[in-house]
Amino acid sequence: MIDPALLRDSPELVKRSQTSRGASVDLVDAARDADAERREALTSFESLRAEQNAYGKRVAAAPKEEKAALVAQVQQLAADVKAAGARANAAEEAFTSIARGIPNIVLDGVPAGGEDDYVVLREVGERPVFDFAARDHLEIAEGLDAIDMARGAKVSGARFYFLKGIGARLELAIMSLGLDHALKAGFTPVIPPTLVRPEIMEGTGFLGEHADEVYYLPADELYLTGTSEVALAGLHSDEIVDLSKGPLRYAGWSTCYRREAGSYGRDTRGIIRVHQFNKLEMFVYTTPDQAEAEHERLLGWQESMLQSLGLSYRVIDTAAGDLGTSAARKFDVEAWVPTQDAYRELTSTSNCTTYQGRRLGIRARGESGRTEPVATLNGTLATTRWIVALLETRQREDGSVVVPEALRPYLGGLEVLEPVTAQ
RNA sequence: GGAGACGUCGCAUAGUCCGGUCGAGUGCACCACCCUGCUAAGGUGGAGAACCCGCAAGGGUUCCGAGGGUUCAAAUCCCUCCGUCUCCGCCA
DSSP, X not given: OOOHHHHHHOHHHXXXXXXXXXXXXXXXXXXXXXXXHHHHHHHHHHHHHHHHHHHHHHHHHSOHHHHHHHHXXXXXXXXXXXXXXXXXXXXXXXHHHHHHTSOOOOOTTOOOSSGGGOEEEEEESOOOOOSSOOOOHHHHHHHTTOEEHHHHHHHHOTTOOEEOTHHHHHHHHHHHHHHHHHHHTTOEEEOOOSEEOHHHHHHTTTTXXXXXXXXXXXXXXXXXXXXXXXXXXXXXXXXXXXXXXXXXXEEEEEEEEOOOTTOTTSSOSTTSSOSEEEEEEEEEEEOGGGHHHHHHHHHHHHHHHHHHTTOOEEEEEOOGXXXXXXXXXXXXXXXXXXXXXXXXXXXXXXXXXXXXXXXXTOEEEOTTSOEEEOEEEEEEEEETTHHHHHHHHTBOTTSOEEOOGGGGGGGTTOOEEOXXXXX
């Protein structure tokens, strides 16, 4: 949730943010009206309640014979208090539901517009050039007997797959490399739950416009998480955390589940877009004034991962309209995928400022000693999808793949992945 | 799945049977000051969260797992839900 004070004091700032996202500006005025009504109702309830409390004390202190008369006098007051309380509750709820509909305020400098209005910040690394007909990642993987799509579909349906043999090892290797990166940077590794309660899923902002992306288990009222960001954000929900010794940095390793509703027909080949994959996710709790610098650091760690794998990539500053509900700014690192002649997203890092913190009740002591909502940030450090870019970039004419040096220690020193006969 | 116990202000606990003197006692931890050569101990005081009004000083409301109900008044009585623990069963 955005800061309600912002709504009151600088509505034009909120409106500007809404405009750059292509979101509703009217919502801002509606929220302001609801806030005014809420405060009015609250004040009237509180003064009535104060009156009633004072009466209660008089009743308690009064001699027995006077009690009945006093009690008779407050009957009406009690009814008024109840009505005022109900009105205040309703007004509060109305305000909250409107205010929650307003996505995070985008940061200055974020390009306005939709999906295609991103700004390319830089391109790094040479795009690979082949003097033979390059194979796509699935063809290579099938040659290595690393991915089995057909049987994945047989067992679980479309967009499911088996990683096997060197495919399974490759994923573990990439994850382990990422984990070592994270450890070096001081992150605490975490293997979080992947099923979460509704209020946690709600608090992270994933039940907004992308609710149909999320798997839900109605029998247990639990959601399957599409990223460990959800559980890691929930980790400190309703807590006052100690940031006096620096930010809390977690690296969550989990399986992620996504329904991919509305993407029928897109990326149907291979493991680019799947219902289930693994991901190593950085998640940081920090003070609001540190958030932007931390965001740059997260991006730096991501780039260093791609560089160590010898991938060619570009960094984009995502346009406002393409930000998630919670994000105030988002950088994507996209790797070059030769056979698609395109950059494809391998990592994404978002600065959610205090939006999630406010929704999830995560606070820290400010310098004044008062509590204030913390800023949260997240960023990908490795995912299953990386295998796509890796195989395609490092392929050779005979169908073998050269293992990047940084990855070799995680594959028992293996230097080249050789084609085998599939089983 | 069956039976039972429990959920109080950072932690540990008292209070709940008998509603008002309980927004709530005690211990530990914490902060400030005092005291003793230092440390430990001891003394005095302070200290929860959220929100509303106010330039401020300050005032007010809410919060005893959550939500309802009864009542002039609920930590305390009633209902529903959630969670934790123990035992039995079942499965690995």
